[in-house]
Amino acid sequence: MIVTSSPSQLAKDWAKGYTSQPNEYAYQIKDIEGQIPPDLQGTLFRNGPGLFEVGGESIGHVFDADGMLRVFRFQEGKIYFQNRYIRTEGYLKEQKANKILYRGFGTQRSGGWLANIFNTNLKNAANTNVVYWGGKLWAMWEGGFPHQLDPETLETIGIDDLEGLLNQETFSAHPRIIDHSFINFGVSGMSPQTLTIWELNKQRETIKSSSCPLDGFSLFHDFLVTPNYYIFIKHPFKLNPLPFLLGIKSLEQCLTFDDQNTAKIIIISRDSQQMEILETEAFFGFHHGNAWELNNKIYLTTICSDTFPQRENDKMELDKMSFEQPIFGQLWQITLDLSSKAVTREPLLERSCDFPSVHPAFVGQENRYLYLSVASQPTNKAPTQAIMKYDQSNGKYQIWSPGERSFAGEPVFVPRQGEVAEDNGYLLSVVYDASRHRSYLVILDAKNLNSPLAKCYLTHHLPQGFHGTWTPQNFLNGVSL
Numbered sequence: 001m002i003v004t005s006s007p008s009q010l011a012k013d014w015a016k017g018y019t020s021q022p023n024e025y026a027y028q029i030k031d032i033e034g035q036i037p038p039d040l041q042g043t044l045f046r047n048g049p050g051l052f053e054v055g056g057e058s059i060g061h062v063f064d065a066d067g068m069l070r071v072f073r074f075q076e077g078k079i080y081f082q083n084r085y086i087r088t089e090g091y092l093k094e095q096k097a098n099k100i101l102y103r104g105f106g107t108q109r110s111g112g113w114l115a116n117i118f119n120t121n122l123k124n125a126a127n128t129n130v131v132y133w134g135g136k137l138w139a140m141w142e143g144g145f146p147h148q149l150d151p152e153t154l155e156t157i158g159i160d161d162l163e164g165l166l167n168q169e170t171f172s173a174h175p176r177i178i179d180h181s182f183i184n185f186g187v188s189g190m191s192p193q194t195l196t197i198w199e200l201n202k203q204r205e206t207i208k209s210s211s212c213p214l215d216g217f218s219l220f221h222d223f224l225v226t227p228n229y230y231i232f233i234k235h236p237f238k239l240n241p242l243p244f245l246l247g248i249k250s251l252e253q254c255l256t257f258d259d260q261n262t263a264k265i266i267i268i269s270r271d272s273q274q275m276e277i278l279e280t281e282a283f284f285g286f287h288h289g290n291a292w293e294l295n296n297k298i299y300l301t302t303i304c305s306d307t308f309p310q311r312e313n314d315k316m317e318l319d320k321m322s323f324e325q326p327i328f329g330q331l332w333q334i335t336l337d338l339s340s341k342a343v344t345r346e347p348l349l350e351r352s353c354d355f356p357s358v359h360p361a362f363v364g365q366e367n368r369y370l371y372l373s374v375a376s377q378p379t380n381k382a383p384t385q386a387i388m389k390y391d392q393s394n395g396k397y398q399i400w401s402p403g404e405r406s407f408a409g410e411p412v413f414v415p416r417q418g419e420v421a422e423d424n425g426y427l428l429s430v431v432y433d434a435s436r437h438r439s440y441l442v443i444l445d446a447k448n449l450n451s452p453l454a455k456c457y458l459t460h461h462l463p464q465g466f467h468g469t470w471t472p473q474n475f476l477n478g479v480s481l
């Protein structure tokens with residue numbers, strides 16, 4: 001029988017997973033259950049929120065917490081952990097002042113509207129993703145430029161405009177890598193906006209870029225790419241910027257989900273940059289799984305919610321979270337018929353889920369397996385507490401659950417060296433165990449999730465994180481394990 005926590009215990013445990021970790025560590029992990037596969041050689045870079053208060057004052061939203069890297073380096077069956085804050089301008093100034101100086105997505109400066117009026121300079125928290133490409137390590141945040149970091153020391157080198165490529169644009173935290181191209185997008189303006197997409201080669205040279213005007217306001221967090229298309233989903237939002245400009249409300253509180261409108265699916269040719277927009281019922285979702293083309297149709301998987309989880313105020317108060325209303329989405333498949341322009345949607349999973357990923361060689365190709373963080377029970381009213389391997393060919397799945405008081409973060413798929421089979425690799429996920437207030441890295445065999453290959457216990461907790469990536473280099477120069 002699977003034991004589940006009471007709703008109040010679950011909310012308390014979940015909130016505890018967003019406790020600040022002010023310390024910075026660097027050590028070899030010695031407390032290991034199981035065995036680290038010797039062929040697992042490289043680095044898991046992860047990013048996420050680290051500090052939820054400054055000078056005793058709570059920030060308003062986890063999206064605004066300062067970014068902290070969590071890095072796991074593997075060498076010959078040994079593992080080395082390091083965490084380090086990204087020294088953004090906001091982090092340095094707020095730590096020096098010991099108070100909140102910046103507004104954020106859901107954070108206001110204390111002092112009422114007078115302390116916020118006409119202040120549109122949101123803190124670049126550099127907290128959403130971390131990617132190594134073309135010799136550069138970037139901490140990414142979707143509202144601004146990336147921060148470049150030293151992959152060996154994790155020291156912050158500074159804001160990076162990619163040799164002048166970026167001007168007014170943002171640089172999203174969800175790049176896609178396909179056929180050795182690094183593809184990312186940015187948005188400039190408020191309403192209307194301009195969407196810009198760049199393709200960079202391994203030398204970080206721009207091999208393609210395109211810009212498209214967009215009507216109204218869009219909140220793009222993620223996108224999809226296939227061999228011939230970029231695909232963006234414009235969920236129906238309205239933005240009333242006036243209360244934000246006047247300092248009365250946070251940016252988050254000025255957003256309204258418009259369920260009377262439609263979701264627009266924007267399909268842009270990678271070749272001609274021609275744009276086509278198809279429509280479907282209103283829905284919201286932060287993350288997409290994968291997209292592929294077949295017989296003049298595009299298939300895509302995405303996380304769908306009926307609405308955007310809007311809060312009544314700008315207080316964190318995560319322990320008061322009610323899971324009675326779904327706050328995570330469900331997995332859907334959407335089919336875009338490029339001939340008839342028809343859009344069809346089909347639910348694949350009832351349970352709450354997030355952070356879908358595939359084998360990196362299958363980005364833009366028809367994939368069989370999707371890896372996700374999921375609710376431990378088949379319900380859509382729960383946080384993500386388990387890791388799932390979902391088989392899109394038959395709807396069957398495998399689940400690994402760490403226990404009723406633990407929370408499993410994004411699974412990152414690492415292919416076994418030299419192998420191309422879609423599930424021939426490892427799944428790496430950071431688990432927060434509220435019963436011990438500690439975190440560990442779990443290594444699962446993607447072929448069989450039943451029993452972990454290894455659990456690598458940290459000596460402390462890590463706040464629940466967002467995204468990360470794997471690179472085969474371990475950047476362990478001079479470190480002896």
Ligand SMILES: [Fe+2]
Nearest residue numbers: 221286287467
């Ligand atoms: Fe994301």
